[in-house]
Amino acid sequence: MDVRVVTDSNAMLPASLRDRFGIAVVPLTVVVDGQAHHETDLDATWFCARLRAGAEVSTAAPAPGQLLAAYEAAATSGADAVLSVHVGANQSATVAAAGVAAGMADIPVRVVDTGTASFIEGCCVWRxxxxxxxxxxxxxxxxxxxxxxxxxxxxxxxxxxxRANDGGRLPVAAGEGVPVYCSAGPDMRELARVGDVDEAAAAMAAAVAEAEGPLRVGVGDADAPEAADALEAVLRDLPQVAEVVRYVVGPSVAAHTGAGTFGAVFHPLDGGA
Structure with a gap:
């Protein structure tokens, strides 16, 4: 059976993974100062510059018709079924839209609610x-x-x-320093407050070091490549890290965490065995 994978742009999949597996990506909508854009059409560097300039931004799930078009394209190209893997319903209406579209598709569509977002979702799609x-x-x-x-x-x-506080999805307590957060599934909490990028990388690496390996790790940033480079270098030295990939923290995530965000996603390589 020929099964195609469809996901949404919040998964932050690098082009190398999209191309390797023929994954179709349906864009979320990102509104910048009142103008709507498909996330996949936005340049991340331009978007972060708009964030730093104080732009008002918001995000919205794909419409059912956008997802149906992806399912129909899969069927036209010979697919027998679709596996549609998406950002959690606890964070977006994308899963609901996918369910509507699946009901109208000419081939079977299995919709997966990952309950997660960003490159954790991407790792689900990858696996x-x-x-x-x-x-x-x-x-x-x-x-x-x-x-x-x-x-x-x-x-x-x-x-x-x-910006994180204004968005309401990730309230950050007042205080000095750079907040470092950790998440597992839908749960997020502040891990540490640090003074600079190097301390942030060290705090994040310490959290990753507590996980049992071998680990697959993704390192991403929203226009903070030097910080991400530093984090990647530290993580590659951890003995349980088996694989590292880079990704871009795209607009649908940066809209809520802000320009300059960087971090890592990690999971055991046998977590999907």
Whole structure:
């Protein structure tokens, strides 16, 4: 059976992974100072410059028609079924839209609510695609994605505290220093307050070092490449880190955490076995 993977742009998938597995990405909508854009059309550096300039931004889930178009394109190109893996329903209406679209599709569509966001979602998509490539059926691949959702975690900075608080999704307590957060599933908490980028990288690396390996790690940033480089260098030295990939913290995440955000996502490589 030919099964195609569809996801949304909040997964932050690098082009290398999209191309390797033929994953279709449906964009979220990002509104910048009243003008709507598909996330996949936005340059991340330009967007972060707009954030730093004080732009008003918001995000919205894809419409069911956008997802249906992706399912129809898969069917037209020969797919027998679709595995549609998405940002958590606790954070976005994308899963609901996918459910509506799946009901109108001409081929079976299995919708997976990862309960997560950003590159944790991306790791779920990645593992599902690997499972399909290895011969798994739709249900098994969907279950593999769900296992990654339950085993993955992230550590990250808040680039703009005021923006995070204004958005309401990630309230940050008042205080001095750079907040470093950690998350597992939908749960997020402040891990530490640090004085600079090097201390942030050290705090995040210490959190990753507590996880059992071998680990797959993604390092991402919202226009903070030097900070991400420093974090990547520290993480690559950890003995349990087996694989590191880089990704861009795109507008649908940076809209809530701010320009200058950087961090890492990690999970055991056998978490989706």
């Amino acid at each position: 599902a695609a690997e499972a399909l490539a290895g011969g798994a059926d739709v249900e098994a691949a969907g279950a593999a994605a769900a296992r990654i959702a339950s085993s993955a975690a992230s550590v990250f900075t808040i680039g703009e505290i005021a």
